[in-house]
Amino acid sequence: MTYQHAPLGVAVIGTGRMGSDHVRRIDEVISGARVAAVVDIDGDRAKAVADRIEGCTAHTDPAAAMASSEVDAVLIASPGPAHEAALLEAFARGLPVLCEKPLTPDAESALRVVEAEARLGRRLVQVGFMRRYDAEYRQLKELLDGGGIGRTLMLHCTHRNVATPPGFTGPMMINDSVVHEIDVTRWLLGQEITAVQVLRPAPTAAAPAGLSDPQLVLFETAGGAVVDVEIFVNCGFGYQVRCEAVGERGTARIGEAHGLSVDAAGRWGGAIAQDFVERFRDAYDREVQAWVDATRRGETTGPSAWDGYAAAAVCAAGVRAQDTGGRTPVLLAERPELYR
Template sequence: MSELLGVAVLGAGHMGADHIRRLDQGVSGARVAAVADPDTDRAAEAVAGIEGVSVHAETASALDAPGVRAVLIASPGPAHEEALLAAFARGLPVLCEKPLVPESAGALRVVEAEVRLGRRLAQVGFMRRYDAEYQRLKSLLDSRRLGRPLMLHCTHRNVASPPGFTSAMLVNSSVSHEIDAARWLLGQELTAVTVLRPQPSANAPEGLVDPQFVVFETAGGALVDVEVFVNSGFGYQVECEAGTARIGDERGLAVTTAGGRHEEVAQDYLVRFADAYDREVQAWVDATRAGRVTGPGVWDGYAASAVAEAGVRALENGGRVTVDLAPRPDLYA
């Protein structure tokens, strides 16, 4: 197929604008055909200089715009369910940024809608599956060269939390990436969550429980722990250790001067995972043009939302909370 894949991008904020740039400049086989954002000035700014793009305030009008054959959802999580169901109704393939839907009930409705279609249409944006280091760790664990995985140790640190960031969001926004990565790396569902609350950092805004220590149990008897710290003050840092294997130590520019050594630390997830985002979107474009869906799907998005909900309850209640998943449909076997 020689024709470029026309993509409607929903959301022109930080993530959406980056995907617009990526589709226009970073991947092959696709173009931005339409963009939708309630702030049409922001949308117009995001596509400035890109020819043939229509700007819309409403999702439906963007999906129905001329040349649209696929959808990339980068709007806030609460808007995802409506956008996904609208895309399904039009038979449009979707790449949806995480979360699929923040609430597990809504995510399950999306699962049920896709099952009724009888075919997969949506991929969820868990980009760590496309990161070169994570892929090498996955291959190593699958090979069983180190034996059966028993524990994963993870860290997830940000420079500072944005305004309005809540204690629950450390789990259902930040740690949602570790939830999917753990399920994928281990090939097991997460079955229970415990959240431990140390004394908040002096860097944390008033009332924010930060850092947190999250422990997941898996169906195969493994344990996964995550230190999440969103006001570290120094940079964006993601690490994962399985036995003697460890990722996340790759360094940026190192400068030795005046008797010391300084190494750069990424300040933003779009910097740390820039290559993973490029790989993810390129893989989605290639698969979509070939009429296929690959990568993490709607079931993975639902499972992540269900585990995150259990994690928020564990944070609030201070105890161990089990994860209750619906039966997995054959479409996702």
């Protein structure tokens, strides 16, 4: 162990659903860290959170929180449009950041973050693609990297949610949901995505008016792999994330049913998770723990700002592909040396 002994003082920016869950996680679950400051544009809300934690201060301005001598690192969980400014402020102070996805709301701003970090010459950002910390995805990654099923030719992905909240739009199916499969594809295959296409079946009656749900999203990658993603955000019956990798010598699947199985009333089977918190709780814990541990060692690991930018660029192509129904190329900036 080369950890510093004192716990890492974290400023959590944003105390909405994700932010307050991260506050709880750092306070109760994560070893070696403490919530030193919370930030929300709603100052009362920030104060209510801070008051429950000994030694935690409340702020409405991220920069003020980062200026505190108690703050060693920053966790950004505010709405996407606020990310860029907070990231640049953290860069200015040399503070490590765990930034919830998306890195920023669009590819242009994400590229600015990438370029700013590249100019620093060292990584400070870990992006919140938490599936990379899920036990099953890690098993799959390890299998693929070890050559267990040969070169990967295709991925078949399924991503289902019970229902959408009010205001959920078609582009959000790409930007908020499929973005996970975008990162998983890039991470599992180690290849950039080069083109996107979207097929739209006749929508389910359960879809809100105007939302074409489900959709079949198709990726091509730089290495010639083809990926299909069923995104179905009003499937009604559960939260399901599955992935099958088809290799030259075999296939591997994760996300199938497991755990408690019941035989009763003429049926066998079990319960399906109802949301991502239930399915990925451990992944979130591992993600934040990994970030705390790396930060205390003085390192930055995990999904990088480049990963955040690349996801944003593919999302942009995906949203265009939803409109055209045709194949849409993805154009990436040159990858800075820092991320190679």
